[in-house]
Amino acid sequence: MRSYKKSEAYLERAERVIPLGSQTFSKSRTQYPHGVSPYFITHGQGSRVWDLDGNEYIDFVNSLASVTLGYNDPDVTAAVEAQLKQGVIFSLPHPIETEVAELICDMVPCAEMVRFGKNGSDATAGAIRLARAYTGRDHVAVCGYHGWQDWYIGTTARHRGVPKAVRDLSHTFAYNDLASLQAVFDQHAGAVAAVILEPMNVAQPQPGFLEGVRDLAHRHGALLVFDETITGFRFANGGAQEFFGVTPDLATFGKGLANGYPVSAIAGRRDVMKLMEEIFFSFTFGGETLSLAAAKATLTKLRTDPIIATLQRLGVDLRTRLAELITRHRLSHVATVSGHPSWTFLNLREAPGVSVFDVKTLLMQEMLARGVLTLGSHNLSYAHSDADIDALLGAYDETLALLARALSEDRLREQLRGKPLEPLFRVR
Numbered sequence: 070m071r072s073y074k075k076s077e078a079y080l081e082r083a084e085r086v087i088p089l090g091s092q093t094f095s096k097s098r099t100q101y102p103h104g105v106s107p108y109f110i111t112h113g114q115g116s117r118v119w120d121l122d123g124n125e126y127i128d129f130v131n132s133l134a135s136v137t138l139g140y141n142d143p144d145v146t147a148a149v150e151a152q153l154k155q156g157v158i159f160s161l162p163h164p165i166e167t168e169v170a171e172l173i174c175d176m177v178p179c180a181e182m183v184r185f186g187k188n189g190s191d192a193t194a195g196a197i198r199l200a201r202a203y204t205g206r207d208h209v210a211v212c213g214y215h216g217w218q219d220w221y222i223g224t225t226a227r228h229r230g231v232p233k234a235v236r237d238l239s240h241t242f243a244y245n246d247l248a249s250l251q252a253v254f255d256q257h258a259g260a261v262a263a264v265i266l267e268p269m270n271v272a273q274p275q276p277g278f279l280e281g282v283r284d285l286a287h288r289h290g291a292l293l294v295f296d297e298t299i300t301g302f303r304f305a306n307g308g309a310q311e312f313f314g315v316t317p318d319l320a321t322f323g324k325g326l327a328n329g330y331p332v333s334a335i336a337g338r339r340d341v342m343k344l345m346e347e348i349f350f351s352f353t354f355g356g357e358t359l360s361l362a363a364a365k366a367t368l369t370k371l372r373t374d375p376i377i378a379t380l381q382r383l384g385v386d387l388r389t390r391l392a393e394l395i396t397r398h399r400l401s402h403v404a405t406v407s408g409h410p411s412w413t414f415l416n417l418r419e420a421p422g423v424s425v426f427d428v429k430t431l432l433m434q435e436m437l438a439r440g441v442l443t444l445g446s447h448n449l450s451y452a453h454s455d456a457d458i459d460a461l462l463g464a465y466d467e468t469l470a471l472l473a474r475a476l477s478e479d480r481l482r483e484q485l486r487g488k489p490l491e492p493l494f495r496v497r
């Protein structure tokens with residue numbers, strides 16, 4: 070049996086000085102059932118990470134999908150080490166900013182000009198400000214998750230601290246539901262600056278949906294922004310816009326850009342991007358060179374190595390075999406698989422007498438005990454091997470068998486060795 074004692078003790082120490090003990094909500098204790106989970110990771114290599122107690126895991130979270138090549142990728146590490154000797158940040162821009170912008174323009178269909186940020190939220194907030202400036206309008210339509218800033222998080226259940234005046238300007242619409250977007254345009258006629266959406270997350274776009282969103286946005290004089298924070302450099306070298314063949318006016322990138330180094334980007338149409346010169350999108354570390362060196366190495370490797378093809382192949386195998394396991398264990402009423410091969414989801418539902426959080430807690434408890442780190446999605450990296458996928462499915466086979474037995478015997482809660490997860494703030 071794995072021990073998580075050091076993690077648990079350290080969490081107590083961390084929480085004395087850090088609210089929630091984490092800088093990122095999705096890495097915090099809210100997501101990991103207490104008693105059966107690690108709370109801190111000390112290092113990673115390839116597809117593996119090690120927690121504070123020394124337990125090893127195959128990581129399918131991959132730092133919330135930002136590690137796309139694998140931990141400590143040799144090419145990225147060499148590029149960062151070389152840049153480190155030259156310096157991290159200077160008093161004028163460094164040429165590497167232009168080099169990475171050129172690479173993005175070469176790879177991404179909508180990209181004619183590029184600006185960099187640090188987190189995905191910098192890029193999405195910048196894109197929205199730019200769209201507001203370009204159109205002279207205030208309202209935005211949103212679909213999916215777009216980060217921590219007021220303009221977006223005000224639309225969610227976690228809107229404490231966001232002024233009502235700001236919340237009143239952002240409106241959610243539902244994925245694969247053009248009528249819900251049309252309703253936003255009807256209610257705010259002539260006032261919508263941008264439609265921003267994740268081109269895909271859990272569900273596949275229905276035929277014509279993304280084209281329909283683009284056409285509706287343009288018909289109403291709004292800009293289309295694809296939030297490709299996750300899909301960028303993951304679905305295809307040119308992101309979901311290349312994969313689905315729908316080109317937005319602007320797109321934002323983050324996680325997949327630099328194999329986990331902190332850099333994000335806004336890219337898009339030249340006439341819109343030029344207006345960046347008139348708005349204010351500026352911060353001290355925007356041109357930080359280590360992350361840009363990591364980005365250059367990552368983008369270059371994406372063009373020379375079969376990264377996208379490998380993620381695709383592994384993911385199709387994973388998705389097919391996991392669906393077969395669910396059927397074999399007769400669990401189709403509580404579990405389904407969906408998503409793009411590089412970013413698949415095991416979607417859970419409640420069952421008679423047990424909440425979805427109970428089901429998820431049991432699953433996490435058993436998968437973690439078998440050395441698999443997952444929050445319910447499989448964020449593949451190029452470092453994952455066929456053996457890693459076999460190990461994941463082996464762990465699922467045993468765990469789903471246990472889940473099926475616990476459900477049929479009505480004993481699921483008895484199987485929980487730790488504290489069940491509490492209802493979580495969800496964005497997708």
Ligand SMILES: Cc1ncc(COP(=O)(O)O)c(C=O)c1O
Pocket residue numbers: 133187188189190191193213214215216217267296297298299323
């Ligand atoms: C689609 C999407 N947009 C925006 C963000 C925000 O990025 P960050 O957390 O880097 O600010 C995320 C982060 O998970 C995301 O998945």
